[in-house]
Amino acid sequence: MGIPFGYVLALAGIVVVLGMICATTRRNLIMILLGVEVMLNGAAIAFIAAALRWQQLEGQAFVLFIIAIAAAEVSLGLALIVYLYHRTGSLNPEDYQVLK
Amino acid sequence: MTAWALFVPELSLFGAALLFLALALVRTIRPRVVFLAALAAAALAIVLGLASLSAEGMLFGQSYRIDLFSQVFKVLLTLGLFLVTCICGDVSGVDRRRHAEFYLLLFTCTLAMMLLSSAVHLLSIYVALELSSYSLYVLVSLRRTHELAVAAALKFFIVGIVSSAVMLFGLALLYGGTGAVYLDELARALPPAVDQPLVQVGLLLTLCGFFFKLAVFPFHIWAPDTYQSAAHQVTAYIATASKIGAIAILMRMANVSGGSPYLVQVLVGLAVLSMTVGNLAAIAQKDLKRLFAYSSIAQAGYVLIGILSLTPEGYAASIFYSLALLVMKFLCFLVLVVVAADGADIDVAHLAGLHRRSPLLAMALMMSVFSLAGIPPTIGFTGKFLIFNAAIERGLLPLVLIAMANVVVSLYYYLMVVRAAYLIEPAAELPKLQVSPVMKLLTGALVAVMVLCGIYPTLILDLSSAAAAALVK
Numbered sequence: 001m002g003i004p005f006g007y008v009l010a011l012a013g014i015v016v017v018l019g020m021i022c023a024t025t026r027r028n029l030i031m032i033l034l035g036v037e038v039m040l041n042g043a044a045i046a047f048i049a050a051a052l053r054w055q056q057l058e059g060q061a062f063v064l065f066i067i068a069i070a071a072a073e074v075s076l077g078l079a080l081i082v083y084l085y086h087r088t089g090s091l092n093p094e095d096y097q098v099l100k
Numbered sequence: 101m102t103a104w105a106l107f108v109p110e111l112s113l114f115g116a117a118l119l120f121l122a123l124a125l126v127r128t129i130r131p132r133v134v135f136l137a138a139l140a141a142a143a144l145a146i147v148l149g150l151a152s153l154s155a156e157g158m159l160f161g162q163s164y165r166i167d168l169f170s171q172v173f174k175v176l177l178t179l180g181l182f183l184v185t186c187i188c189g190d191v192s193g194v195d196r197r198r199h200a201e202f203y204l205l206l207f208t209c210t211l212a213m214m215l216l217s218s219a220v221h222l223l224s225i226y227v228a229l230e231l232s233s234y235s236l237y238v239l240v241s242l243r244r245t246h247e248l249a250v251a252a253a254l255k256f257f258i259v260g261i262v263s264s265a266v267m268l269f270g271l272a273l274l275y276g277g278t279g280a281v282y283l284d285e286l287a288r289a290l291p292p293a294v295d296q297p298l299v300q301v302g303l304l305l306t307l308c309g310f311f312f313k314l315a316v317f318p319f320h321i322w323a324p325d326t327y328q329s330a331a332h333q334v335t336a337y338i339a340t341a342s343k344i345g346a347i348a349i350l351m352r353m354a355n356v357s358g359g360s361p362y363l364v365q366v367l368v369g370l371a372v373l374s375m376t377v378g379n380l381a382a383i384a385q386k387d388l389k390r391l392f393a394y395s396s397i398a399q400a401g402y403v404l405i406g407i408l409s410l411t412p413e414g415y416a417a418s419i420f421y422s423l424a425l426l427v428m429k430f431l432c433f434l435v436l437v438v439v440a441a442d443g444a445d446i447d448v449a450h451l452a453g454l455h456r457r458s459p460l461l462a463m464a465l466m467m468s469v470f471s472l473a474g475i476p477p478t479i480g481f482t483g484k485f486l487i488f489n490a491a492i493e494r495g496l497l498p499l500v501l502i503a504m505a506n507v508v509v510s511l512y513y514y515l516m517v518v519r520a521a522y523l524i525e526p527a528a529e530l531p532k533l534q535v536s537p538v539m540k541l542l543t544g545a546l547v548a549v550m551v552l553c554g555i556y557p558t559l560i561l562d563l564s565s566a567a568a569a570a571l572v573k
Contacts, residue, residue: 005276009273009276009298012269012272016265016266016269019265020262020266023258023262024262029254029258032258033258036258036261036262036265039262039265039266039268039269040265040268042269043265043268043269043271043272044272046269046272046273046276047272047275049276050272050279053276053279054275054279056279056281058223058275058281059272059275061223062222062223062271062272062275065223065226065227066268069226069227069230072230072234073230073234073261076234076237076238076257077254077257077258077261080237080241080250080253080254080257081254083241083250084250084251084254087250088251093254093255093258
């Protein structure tokens with residue numbers, strides 16, 4: 001393999017941090033969900049890199065599961081978001097901060 | 101064939117979940133029938149769990165370990181499920197047509213927690229954790245009467261998926277640093293590698309996912325809103341069974357961490373912050389369920405003290421305290437469900453005059469609150485005593501002193517609840533509460549368990565110690 005483990009890991013770290021920034025700073029529920037998906041993909045990159053480093057298939061199996069779980073996560077999240085949007089007409093989480 | 105026999109408790113819950121899925125498709129089914137089916141299925145799961153208490157073995161390509169540790173937690177989880185089902189006779193907070201789905205999710209979540217207590221492969225841990233969380237997100241959003249149940253479910257969901265994504269990255273770093281995916285491989289690979297920054301960061305990020313489940317500071321922000329907005333029975337489930345699953349997996353992960361001093365320091369910090377933040381915030385709460393939410397954040401701190409001792413005594417104390425938490429928190433919610441029979445939220449002030457409306461419930465509430473506060477002779481006192489004792493033996497005296505100061509702070513708001521139930525008279529005379537004989541029996545039995553296990557903890561403690569020994573083996 002041509003690219004050292006550390007470089008791929010750094011890429012994965014950057015992707016996760018970008019996703020984290022997106023998930024914590026955006027004020028739109030869809031973008032927050034998108035940010036978390038980016039974080040999951042960053043973790044998947046790290047698993048691929050680790051699988052190559054140790055020459056094992058476990059890391060790649062992990063990635064297949066991550067893809068499936070990410071799909072479940074998005075469908076659940078979007079269902080909640082659509083339901084909430086029907087009731088309140090807003091996608092901004094700050095509009096819901098009325099719980100005392 | 102023999103291997104599958106080990107998996108029977110899980111299979112029974114899976115079968116029950118499928119049954120409720122089928123019932124959910126039949127619109128004409130009466131809620132009472134679904135309730136009785138759920139009660140029977142949960143009781144069956146307890147019996148099967150107890151029958152397989154001494155089972156041992158490995159399943160699914162060594163990724164699923166069945167030992168005394170996992171079996172004890174499975175019994176606790178099914179017990180939690182059964183108790184929560186007992187107060188589901190009238191789930192007024194959830195639409196009548198959704199009751200079968202409600203039980204489907206409840207049983208799926210318990211199944212996932214049971215898988216979690218046995219999982220010894222990083223992938224099976226992650227999948228089981230996600231399965232249990234997803235069921236809970238939907239359960240929280242099922243509340244009918246509350247305007248913002250969906251908003252609270254969404255908040256719970258977002259905090260949950262962010263922490264699980266962080267945990268997944270942590271798992272990737274652990275795997276990248278050690279090449280181990282099985283926990284026993286990890287337990288061998290970690291001690292020599294624990295000084296690598298990659299592994300340290302990986303371990304810490306991995307624990308984030310479990311801290312979220314246990315509502316440890318700083319992953320507690322979902323708890324107050326979720327507790328308040330979910331139906332009472334769902335909140336009872338989150339506060340009892342769901343916490344027990346998290347304690348089980350946290351203990352397994354802490355045990356493989358190889359006793360890194362760095363990890364212990366982080367856990368000490370989080371335990372102190374959880375206790376302090378939980379107890380101080382609870383003082384200001386008026387809504388009873390929000391108060392319980394902050395109280396359980398503080399209780400999570402006490403449990404962490406037992407786990408971070410990283411000794412068999414500490415683990416045994418934490419297992420004992422899990423049972424204590426299950427009984428005493430459940431009893432609080434039982435009272436809450438009966439007092440708020442219409443499914444509405446109630447404030448602490450609404451408990452006024454409870455000792456006249458139902459002396460038994462007032463006594464049960466007082467005992468469980470005293471137990472949460474750690475007043476002898478209750479199971480809560482014995483549990484805290486065991487945990488603090490294990491921490492002192494480990495040389496963590498300053499931590500124990502901080503915890504004791506916290507116990508004193510927590511007395512304030514726990515006594516406020518007792519004061520509301522016993523000393524404050526309601527503005528208008530309220531009718532007596534209708535408590536069914538079965539509920540009275542359940543309440544009496546739980547109070548008896550709380551006091552008896554407080555005075556005579558040997559039986560449970562022996563079992564906890566044996567389970568802890570199976571964990572560290």
